[in-house]
Amino acid sequence: MRNVKLGVNIDHIATLRNARNEKNPDTVEATRVVLSSGGDMVVMHLRGDRRHIKDADLERARREVKGLIHLEMAATPEMEKIALKIRPDSVCIVPESPNEVTTQGGLKMAGNLAGLEKITRSLSKSGIEVSLFVDPEPQPIRAAHNIGADCIELCTSKYSVSWGKKLQAKELEQLQLASFLVKELKMNLHAGHGLDYYNVVPVARIEGMDSLNIGYSIISRAMFVGLKTAVSEMKRLIQ
Ligand code: PXP
Numbered sequence: 604m605r606n607v608k609l610g611v612n613i614d615h616i617a618t619l620r621n622a623r624n625e626k627n628p629d630t631v632e633a634t635r636v637v638l639s640s641g642g643d644m645v646v647m648h649l650r651g652d653r654r655h656i657k658d659a660d661l662e663r664a665r666r667e668v669k670g671l672i673h674l675e676m677a678a679t680p681e682m683e684k685i686a687l688k689i690r691p692d693s694v695c696i697v698p699e700s701p702n703e704v705t706t707q708g709g710l711k712m713a714g715n716l717a718g719l720e721k722i723t724r725s726l727s728k729s730g731i732e733v734s735l736f737v738d739p740e741p742q743p744i745r746a747a748h749n750i751g752a753d754c755i756e757l758c759t760s761k762y763s764v765s766w767g768k769k770l771q772a773k774e775l776e777q778l779q780l781a782s783f784l785v786k787e788l789k790m791n792l793h794a795g796h797g798l799d800y801y802n803v804v805p806v807a808r809i810e811g812m813d814s815l816n817i818g819y820s821i822i823s824r825a826m827f828v829g830l831k832t833a834v835s836e837m838k839r840l841i842q
Pocket of ligand 1: 612614655675695697699705717736794795796797798816817818819820
């Protein structure tokens with residue numbers, strides 16, 4: 604058995620909650636369901652504009668639930684301060700721009716190395732595992748390794764939107780080659796973005812894959828079958 608771990612991103616539980624600005628659906632309740640249904644960790648992206656997850660969601664999950672919390676955040680002084688205070692178990696540094704609907708590809712390392720290195724080393728020194736979200740290419744993977752990242756999360760967006768067997772096989776090969784390099788550098792290997800029940804298996808089968816972070820497809824399916832079933836079905840697929 605491969606035992607690939609599943610991180611379940613619950614941002615869109617908060618999106619629904621925010622539609623009415625009330626308490627339901629409660630992100631702490633969602634965290635408990637995720638962790639008791641096969642999810643190995645709960646994932647939250649605290650954005651600069653707080654459009655879905657709010658600071659209180661992260662604080663309450665840390666305080667009220669026993670389990671692994673993985674925080675996605677931009678490399679800003681504000682987010683560094685929050686991470687050092689709340690102490691998630693792991694952090695993924697992602698690019699963020701104000702008008703994007705969702706994360707658009709991996710980090711641009713060139714020109715941003717000093718800032719990324721400062722925050723990576725600061726979080727890592729405090730015992731938080733740090734991953735960098737990068738496109739499946741050698742240059743950003745090597746750069747992330749050089750600045751002290753513990754882990755690489757490969758961006759699977761291009762693979763996920765690729766249409767037709769030929770194009771999908773090409774994007775999968777790109778992910779496989781990148782994974783090989785990550786493992787050669789002795790880093791942990793994560794992947795995510797746009798993965799769903801139909802495209803996840805080949806990515807889960809990549810040699811050395813440690814963890815997949817998946818949100819939108821699981822929360823969407825949960826609308827029809829419930830969160831418990833949606834999470835456990837995904838876990839079964841990737842194992
Ligand atoms: N990984 C990273 C770094 C992300 O930014 C996101 C989206 O928040 C995901 C994984 C999950 O993507 P999706 O919601 O498309 O499954």
